[in-house]
Amino acid sequence: MARTIRVSSNGFPRAVAARARKVRVLLMDVDGVLTAGQVYLMPLADGTAVEMKAFHSQDGAGLKLAREAGLRTGVISGRQSAAMTRRAEEVGMEFVFQGRGEKLGAYEEILRIASVRDSEVAYIGDDLPDLPILQRAGLAIAVANAVDEVRPAVSSPRFTGDL
Numbered sequence: 001m002a003r004t005i006r007v008s009s010n011g012f013p014r015a016v017a018a019r020a021r022k023v024r025v026l027l028m029d030v031d032g033v034l035t036a037g038q039v040y041l042m043p044l045a046d047g048t049a050v051e052m053k054a055f056h057s058q059d060g061a062g063l064k065l066a067r068e069a070g071l072r073t074g075v076i077s078g079r080q081s082a083a084m085t086r087r088a089e090e091v092g093m094e095f096v097f098q099g100r101g102e103k104l105g106a107y108e109e110i111l112r113i114a115s116v117r118d119s120e121v122a123y124i125g126d127d128l129p130d131l132p133i134l135q136r137a138g139l140a141i142a143v144a145n146a147v148d149e150v151r152p153a154v155s156s157p158r159f160t161g162d163l
Helices: 014-022 057-068 082-091 104-114 128-134
Strands: 025-028 040-043 049-052 072-076 095-097 121-125 139-142
Touching: 014 139, 025 104, 049 082, 057 072, 057 082, 072 082, 072 104, 082 095, 095 104, 104 121, 104 128, 121 128
Parallel strands: 025 072, 025 121, 072 095, 121 139
Antiparallel strands: 040 049
């Protein structure tokens, strides 16, 4: 027996559109989501290195628009990065949690600080460390090159970036 999926006017299943309307906080991973996934290290004469990241200007514009629309935004990253700290300031992100290999604790802290429930959070991820949050967030989104294990956790097949 075929299953009928009711679709909203924007082409998304109505249940997914209803979840999206509840979102008050937009969180995301950094490497592979806000960047293409590469980490550039420039060695210095003293043996240390400076990390560089490339961010897309359109993502920045979108994050600013999200903030202007009333969404609170933030990142949870396994890496610590001065470049991400600066980018977060530029686009007005409220929540910046870096150096968190185990991301769920940071997520729960954001829920507490923002006084929101899982159903009011959208999360964008791409890799295994994102999976526990994707499984809890009200709206789970993965980028096009997300690892296969992440794909079943997204809220809709259209949220895998494979449009």
